[in-house]
């Protein structure tokens with residue numbers, strides 16, 4: 001493993017984060033129906049009190065509402081919070097100049113002068129990794145972000161981003177990818193190993209596989225909305241995994257949710273579960289601060305080897 005740079009060391013010290021896609025999103029998460037700003041604020045505050053101080057948002061979440069809400073919450077608290085947001089490379093954003101302009105918009109919504117991590121949300125067909133990183137270099141030079149990350153980048157694109165930044169003496173801080181017990185592509189395609197080798201923090205999104213790993217959903221009780229059809233096949237194979245998660249959880253005094261999150265920490269990733277309320281935020285925070293044994297991790301690997309995508 002290469003040495004972790006001083007600029008990005010803080011990210012490697014974080015065990016757990018909080019995802020803010022739910023904050024204002026009506027399409028997937030039905031914001032405004034069973035939860036609203038009050039529940040989100042309570043969840044945010046309990047997270048901070050339990051030591052979860054890294055929040056991941058994006059300019060697209062709730063069409064900017066997530067960033068606005070975070071900005072509002074930040075005004076009312078004393079604890080330091082590390083803020084990560086993302087640039088969305090819409091196909092018409094064809095020059096690097098769009099990146100600092102988008103970050104200016106995010107900073108205005110957040111009410112901040114700079115963020116701790118600015119990420120490219122997805123690769124783009126109209127803007128190369130090199131051009132995107134040149135835009136990110138501008139953001140760093142202007143003091144608008146402390147560090148630079150990517151998201152949904154495969155190993156090749158990640159290396160192109162890493163190399164471009166390196167020419168400017170800037171480390172690639174992170175790659176945010178879909179990673180959970182039920183989605184383990186990054187283990188097979190080399191991205192996780194490469195991140196470790198280069199000192200890039202892997203941030204795991206959808207770490208609970210959008211709620212499935214809590215054990216509350218089944219074929220008889222599928223998740224609402226688009227998740228129901230998306231996960232129809234996976235739900236059929238889920239019961240033995242949940243049983244094992246619960247069994248291992250009993251040994252540690254933890255829930256299936258907490259064991260799922262801890263498995264990611266044991267793999268060297270930083271999970272950022274989304275939470276809609278105080279109960280979920282409280283439970284998710286309990287996924288950190290302890291460790292499954294190597295044998296338990298191996299049992300979970302084995303139990304999910306034919307399920308994961």
Ligand SMILES: NC(=O)c1ccc[n+]([C@@H]2O[C@H](COP(=O)([O-])OP(=O)(O)OC[C@H]3O[C@@H](n4cnc5c(N)ncnc54)[C@H](OP(=O)(O)O)[C@@H]3O)[C@@H](O)[C@H]2O)c1
Pocket residue numbers: 018019020021022029056057121151152176177204205206207208209210211212214216223257272273274275276279280281283284
């Ligand atoms: N970079 C990207 O492309 C990308 C993509 C996706 C997500 N993300 C980031 O990653 C974060 C997390 O991913 P995600 O929100 O997709 O999925 P997730 O964290 O796997 O699942 C979150 C959902 O699971 C349920 N849940 C959470 N905690 C629970 C608990 N303790 N007990 C029972 N149910 C619980 C809630 O939904 P219900 O109560 O409705 O079941 C919640 O909305 C996002 O908020 C976002 O910041 C990034």
